[in-house]
Amino acid sequence: MELIGMLDSPYVRRVAVAMLTAGVPFVHRPISLFRHIDAFSKINPLLKAPTLVADDGTVLTDSGVILDYLGCVFPNIAALSPSAPPLRLSAARATGLALTTMEKAVQLHYERALRPPEKRHEPWRARVAGQLDAALAALDREAPASGWIAGGNLGLADITVACAFGFVGGMIGDLVEAGRFARLAAFSGRAEALPAFRQAPAEDGVVAPVALPH
Template identity: 70%
Template sequence: MQLIGMLDSPYVRRVAVALIAAKSPFEHRPISLFRHIDEFAKINPLLKAPTLVTDDGTVLIDSTLILDYLLATYPAMTALTPKEPGERPRALRFAGLALAVMEKAVQRHYERALRPAEKLDQPWVDRIIGQLQSGLQALDRELPQTGWITGPLGLADIAVVCAFGFVAGTVGDVVDVARYANLAAFSARAEALPAFRAAPAEDGVTAPVGL
């Protein structure tokens, strides 16, 4: 099984950290969508990261669908999901907020990185920032101040931390992350764990197969 993509993508990192936390074997190939476009296109012509190549050669895309496949295929992954059915909506609530934050942060990042300044649509940019801030505010307000979302560290926690790490690392100059002290403290607790340290949000780093 191969995970394709760079760990500075919150979506790729989300899958990598989950695999490492579950001690599920995989090969990480840090292929860039921009610097290695021809190499990436040979694996997935849609140029979507993360891409997962299963043991039978099936190519999967979208971090949520990849995690769904992994949960159905590798029993160890189920330890990252709520033990009680009643806790599932809470976990999904936080995962949804985290994914929305990722989406808006990625949009803002690419607007700045790829679109010429004279062609920016400022109302659209303002809308993105507003949505991003709303997501961060909700996470900051609702996250527990100790422990994790539904007990042991799980997929929802991983999504939240990967989202915040991406925001801080790429758009922290336009979004004041210091305003979200509870979210920052939550993320700091997670970032100190071995699974997160093994898959830092850095360009070109190769994640290990497990811990």
């Protein structure tokens, strides 16, 4: 399998860290949606990262779709999500907040990086910033002071939360008062210290290593 996309995307990194954590072998190809448009479009003309090329050549788009498929094929991926309803609910809650954080942070990043100042719409930017702040505040309140969201080992919800917060700090840290989210920062710091996160840092052009099967 091939994972296509740059690790400075929180969505690509989410999939890469999950696969590394679960010991799912894959080849990572850090192809940029902006610098390598022709190369990316030959794999996926939708130009959407992450893209997964399955062993039979099928191309999948969207991190949630990719992880859902991987969970059906690899028990270790499925095990990253709890099966007990109360724990599943907690994990789903955190995942939804984290995916919203990613979406709004990416929107703010692209607004600043790609749209000319004279074409920016301040009421829309303020709305997105408010949504991002609300998501971060909720994650900060609900992040466990120790351990992981569903108890036990690191799970997909934890991976998603940490990847979201890492993107915020790395790409739009100057727009966010990071000191307001100390509990979330400590939680993400615990995750970032783990081998899978260190092997797939949120950096442009880094190639994630091939995972060793568990």
